[in-house]
Amino acid sequence: MSKELNSGVPTDSEVILGILNNSENVLKRLYIAYFPMILQLVINNNGNADDAKDIYQEAIIVLYNKVKTGDFELSSKLKTYIYSICRRLWLKRLTQMNRYGGDIKDFQEYLSVDDETEKNNERDIQFNKMGNALQLLGEPCKTIIEDFYINNRSMQEICENFGYTNADNAKTQKYKCLQRLKKLFFQQK
Secondary structure: OOHHHOOOOOOHHHHHHHHHOOOHHHHHHHHHHHHHHHHHHHHOOOOOHHHHHHHHHHHHHHHHHHHHOOOOOOOOOHHHHHHHHHHHHHHHHHHHOOOOOOOOOOOOOOOOHHHHHHHHHHHHHHHHHHHHHHHHHOOOHHHHHHHHHHOOOOHHHHHHHHOOOOHHHHHHHHHHHHHHHHHHHHHOO
16 A cells, blocks of 8 residues: 555645645645644634634645745644644634634644744845845855855865965955945845
8 A cells, every 4th residue: 555545644744745746635634634623623713614614724725835835844733833824814704703702712732823924024024135235245245155155165166266366365255245245234224
């Protein structure tokens, strides 16, 4: 029997690999594995089985899209992550329907998914600022920094590519470039 036909709760890595490999079997197992937990959450908090199915489907789509875009970093158990997404989605739905009483009955550990999203947005802003600073840096600094930090080239290779007399001179130039990059980075709003 192939691993693809295994039943039961898939492991977190099976789910991620299954999504990356477009495995319907893994998605079905995922759907069956954690749906009862979401059904309980929704029913305990002014919802019904159809609401739970909708919320769970939305959460699986969020997970699927994050994994497919390469934007997914699991910092907890997948079960906790899915519960957290469903919880947030259900709170949002309750608020829209004016059924939110100010508290939700939790029976599972959950993550504050909004905080996680905010951290990712902040990181993206910082990456964009660094990319802008790198563009403003100019040559040869831009290439030296990229060669060393992104392309993992040695100081000896950089020395040879730029015609420095020795690796120490290349290292000194890299240091000066880093200082300029830092200055450009912090000048941005």
